[in-house]
Amino acid sequence: MQEVLTLIEQKKQEYAQLPLFNFMRDKTINHRQRLAWAPCAAHFIMNFAELNKYFLRVEPTNDPIQRLINKHTYEDDHHWLWFLEDMKNLELDKSLKFSEALKFLWGEETKNARWLNYQLYRYTSQATPIQKIIVIEVTEATGNIMFSATAEICKEVKVITEKPCRYFADFHLDVETGHITGASGIEGILQHIQLSEVTRQEAFELVENLFTVFTQFTSDLLVYAETHEIEQKLKAA
Numbered sequence: 175m176q177e178v179l180t181l182i183e184q185k186k187q188e189y190a191q192l193p194l195f196n197f198m199r200d201k202t203i204n205h206r207q208r209l210a211w212a213p214c215a216a217h218f219i220m221n222f223a224e225l226n227k228y229f230l231r232v233e234p235t236n237d238p239i240q241r242l243i244n245k246h247t248y249e250d251d252h253h254w255l256w257f258l259e260d261m262k263n264l265e266l267d268k269s270l271k272f273s274e275a276l277k278f279l280w281g282e283e284t285k286n287a288r289w290l291n292y293q294l295y296r297y298t299s300q301a302t303p304i305q306k307i308i309v310i311e312v313t314e315a316t317g318n319i320m321f322s323a324t325a326e327i328c329k330e331v332k333v334i335t336e337k338p339c340r341y342f343a344d345f346h347l348d349v350e351t352g353h354i355t356g357a358s359g360i361e362g363i364l365q366h367i368q369l370s371e372v373t374r375q376e377a378f379e380l381v382e383n384l385f386t387v388f389t390q391f392t393s394d395l396l397v398y399a400e401t402h403e404i405e406q407k408l409k410a411a
């Protein structure tokens with residue numbers, strides 16, 4: 175299992191090199207424009223709660239790893255509320271007709287956000303606790319890179335508007351404890367799990383596939399931010 179965790183760490187470093195993160199660090203671009211991709215991520219962010227509730231969580235359970243996963247799902251199943259709050263505070267909460275909102279959420283430019291959800295459902299549906307841990311670890315790894323970048327922008331926004339963000343800010347980064355495997359005792363347990371050759375190969379493949387869909391999703395966010403100019407006025411609180 176340790177080799178799988180090492181691969182996740184390697185892929186995380188590669189993920190951190192994606193152009194979206196350079197774009198978000200580029201202070202020559204307006205801070206809100208650097209977060210202009212947020213609506214494009216809505217499908218994924220809003221569905222994340224249900225991934226936790228309906229796919230990752232299994233109750234009751236006698237499996238110690240599943241028990242840990244269950245605990246994790248209660249932490250991560252309501253963060254979408256903070257996303258809605260941030261959309262308001264960042265003034266990205268524009269009005270749309272219901273039909274237009276549906277077209278946007280199921281449209282071409284947001285298709286990789288949906289595809290990411292479908293793949294996460296696929297890999298967690300009737301999965302073993304180990305497979306679920308891998309999904310959680312990859313999600314946390316990509317989330318950690320993403321929120322580290324957004325949190326810096328939120329600091330700039332707060333100075334200007336005095337409106338604190340939560341989903342995209344340090345607040346979120348701080349409650350995500352980093353790794354489920356960092357939870358007491360579990361790291362040692364996971365590291366010492368011996369996977370069969372077949373299971374290890376499947377785990378490697380799962381990690382690769384997950385990073386591929388996260389990368390497609392992240393690349394689309396950049397395309398969206400670069401092609402959707404936001405209104406630049408931002409009201410002070």
Ligand SMILES: [Fe+2]
Binds near residue numbers: 346
């Ligand atoms: Fe979260």
